[in-house]
Amino acid sequence: MSYQEEMRIKTIRHGDIHDITDQVSAIVARSGVKTGMVNVFNIGSTAAIGTIEFEPGLQMDISEILDQLIPPGTHYRHEQSWHDGNGHSHLQATIMGPSLTVPIMEGKLVLGTWQQIFHLECDNKPHSRRIIVTVQ
């Protein structure tokens, strides 16, 4: 009934953004599911999953607007305990959310032409990120 795969991506810095649409599409194809939905979930509390028009301008705009709304700083209570400089990373990722659910129609992801699935690194250091893709 449910088909699941783990995919990994390497991120190098805060604001690093990846288009993971093709990898999710390939998993949907391997699942054999024709009508249903797929959940894409980032393991960890400092990265986000969502949809965006994946063009070079917006790839930078999304992280910049998050940094403007939730700037780096030592005033977060998280910083006062942990001193790892990523209080804003946690808050950005929590507000964006770690997951996305997309419908599947005729065996394919349903997305707009200018709508891609992205992974956004909000942390201030590189990560090897595990993303769980579950198809039903």
Next chain:
Amino acid sequence: MSYQEEMRIKTIRHGDIHDITDQVSAIVARSGVKTGMVNVFNIGSTAAIGTIEFEPGLQMDISEILDQLIPPGTHYRHEQSWHDGNGHSHLQATIMGPSLTVPIMEGKLVLGTWQQIFHLECDNKPHSRRIIVTVQ
């Protein structure tokens, strides 16, 4: 196992908000599913789906607060490439998210009395929006 319908709504301007609860409820009823969940997904990168108390004040407040946090402007990198005046539309829609998953109990959507499912147009021009509703 999965039941899917597409619904359409016409939007006329930035901030246009629709209560789509009744249409989603009708699709859940036609699906015959008694216990499960329904995913509601907007195709495209400049509109959002969520829940809100759908009263006239909040119908305007939600778009106004988004415009205050992520205002229209020519400073977005998206604007510098595309000049279509909707950089803020993309960012608002990405942060709000294109989809929502709601539980189904005894054949009905589980929502609070003052909690409705909305579609919010974030773009700066009218659209005929396609929304995919998937019931499991």
Next chain:
Amino acid sequence: MSYQEEMRIKTIRHGDIHDITDQVSAIVARSGVKTGMVNVFNIGSTAAIGTIEFEPGLQMDISEILDQLIPPGTHYRHEQSWHDGNGHSHLQATIMGPSLTVPIMEGKLVLGTWQQIFHLECDNKPHSRRIIVTVQ
């Protein structure tokens, strides 16, 4: 196919945050589902569900950053009709979102070590909150 339980939590004030990971895990265990997903949904329009590193600093930071971005105030149109002082509560909850979907692998929730499922009270009064957990 679908297993569903309702859980309740009592909240006492705006910004009250609960770690509900253990309760959701127990429901997943009772469902018997080995591979799939679980949806966690707050009934009502003034509370939110998400993931966060549930440490004391961030437990306060999340509500503080929401209050900074979407402050209490009488300027919301919702206030002008209802005068109940919770316009910001509605907008915070709508932007955060009422639900979360998490994958299940080998019968367990897939979460990072420092990633917990939280319920955040955004309203300005206590509530007995109903949360619907649906496993597939």
